[in-house]
Amino acid sequence: MPTLRNIALTAPYFHNGSCPSLPEALEQMAFHNLGLEIPKEQEQDLIAFLRTLTGEKPAILDEGSR
Numbered sequence: 001m002p003t004l005r006n007i008a009l010t011a012p013y014f015h016n017g018s019c020p021s022l023p024e025a026l027e028q029m030a031f032h033n034l035g036l037e038i039p040k041e042q043e044q045d046l047i048a049f050l051r052t053l054t055g056e057k058p059a060i061l062d063e064g065s066r
């Protein structure tokens with residue numbers, strides 16, 4: 001399962017990049033993994049929470065630069 005850190009910055013979502021937006025990823029997660037349809041207001045609260053996970057992006061170093 002991928003980390004949710006900086007999730008607002010890393011669209012498109014899922015392993016194949018098939019999901020263009022965070023609200024859509026949330027709807028798919030809720031439906032497929034939890035069997036839920038999240039009411040719009042709660043969805044906005046969840047998106048607001050996911051946005052709080054935004055911070056400094058760690059540098060990704062390749063083997064040659066270590």
Ligand code: HEM
Pocket residue numbers: 001002003007010012013014015016025026029030033034046
């Ligand atoms: C409301 C609760 C949840 C939220 C907000 C959420 C959010 C997300 C998001 C935004 C992604 C995309 C990450 C990316 O592409 O970088 C993701 C992927 C994923 N989530 Fe969730 N998720 C939730 C619940 C769950 C649950 C309950 C499970 C498993 C029981 C789950 C399993 C996964 C897996 C396996 C992926 C990777 C799918 C792929 O790459 O195709 N998620 N989740």
